[in-house]
Amino acid sequence: MKENPLVSVIIPCFNHERFIRESILSVLNQEYRSIELIVIDDGSSDQSVDLIEKLKKERDFTFISQKNRGISNVLNKGISIAKGEYISFLASDDYWLPNKVSIQIAFFKDHPEFKMIFSNAYIVDDESNIIGEFQNSFPIQKAVSFKEIALGKKTIPALTVMVDREVFLNIGGFDENLIIEDWDMWLRISNSYLIAGISDVLACYRKHGSNISxxxxxxxxxxxxxxxxxxxxxxxxxxxxxxxxxxxxxxxxxxxxxxxxxxxxxxxxxxxxxxxxxxxxxxxxxxxx
Known part of the structure; x- marks a missing residue:
């Protein structure tokens, strides 16, 4: 592992004009500096693209705009162009705390046997007020197993995940035929590699909008x-x-x-x-x- 390995961060965006700036800046303002940010807009019909392009003039990151093809397609495109030794994902309405990447890279250095790690996360509202926390009743432990993930004993907040790039090279990308692409991916990874959960709260998951139909x-x-x-x-x-x-x-x-x-x-x-x-x-x- 290099002293400061490059971390590629993929932000898929779809109609999140209200939150996309906060999401992007939470990556660009990380304490850890060796970061490659890839933002992919998946056919937004609001002002997301304009806001991203405006921010890109101020800060350096990769931006791609495409017709709507779905979240898994966006994630796979990001993985295909990512250059980092490690890859992370962040939804365009969520955001990270400033020490997210530095803590996870430090963990990888101390525990090279793990190929994927995740953390705890706050749940916030539209105004970024904390209203809850993932795994509050179930403290995350190291060495999370396939069985724990499959049985729902451990929930992995996708916005907190960091994965060694070689994992995707070996098991492939996200299944583009699924609407629950993350659970499928975590099962596939945990079946072949060691996964670790750390108790630190490193990100904020935004809960908003209407009830699921x-x-x-x-x-x-x-x-x-x-x-x-x-x-x-x-x-x-x-x-x-x-x-x-x-x-x-x-x-x-x-x-x-x-x-x-x-x-x-x-x-x-x-x-x-x-x-x-x-x-x-x-x-x-x-x-x-």
């Missing part, structure tokens, strides 16, 4: 089970069944009376031993009568 929730449910099915022949059957149970719990909790549930709710004796599954299934079963 039923159609969107249904699409997310389909995607989760599609991702799970990729692993059916690759992981222990008991683990597969536990993941399936947890996804069914999430689906029943989110969708309630949606017709989509009929396709995915498959009760078994083992699943019924889980009290939350049993309670939600009884509620779901009553609605089917």
């Amino acid at each position: 039923l159609v969107r929730l249904e699409d997310m449910t389909r995607t989760r089970f599609h991702i799970l099915n990729k692993w059916e022949s690759k992981i222990d059957k008991r683990l597969f069944n536990k993941i399936s149970r947890n996804l069914e719990i999430l689906a029943m909790d989110e969708l309630e009376n949606s017709g989509v549930l009929k396709e995915y709710i498959k009760p078994t004796f083992e699943k019924m031993l889980n009290s939350k599954y049993r309670r939600l299934f009884v509620k779901y079963y009553r609605t089917q009568k």
Whole structure:
């Protein structure tokens, strides 16, 4: 590892004119200076492009504007042109704390066995006021396993992730057919490499906008089970069944009376031993009568 390895940061932007400047500046104003910033606008219809171009005249970074092709396409394009030894991602409505990169690079130097790390993050509102924190009840530990990620015991805030570039060279980029591209990627990485979580709060995730629509929730449910099915022949059957149970719990909790549930709710004796599954299934079963 070089003394000050280059870190490539990819910011995909889509209609975030209100927040994009704060997002970009949070990268450019990092304490760690060896950073390559790549901003890719994915067909914004607001003033995002104008604001980015104006900021680019003041500060040095790479900017690409393209027709809308989706988040995974943007991330893969950024990875393909990134020159850094490490790669990070930041949504255009989120932002980093000034010590984010320096702390993570220091961790990589001390723990070279890990190829991906992530951290805790604050949850903020439209005005950047702190309203919560990721993993507040579940302190992040080192050596986060595939099993923990798959079972939802560890949530990885994408805006806090830093990945060794060689990982993408070996396992490929994000699946452009998915709308939950990050969970799929973290599973793939954790299946082949060691992942570490550090307890430091290094970024701010912005929670804003309206509630997710039923159609969107249904699409997310389909995607989760599609991702799970990729692993059916690759992981222990008991683990597969536990993941399936947890996804069914999430689906029943989110969708309630949606017709989509009929396709995915498959009760078994083992699943019924889980009290939350049993309670939600009884509620779901009553609605089917």
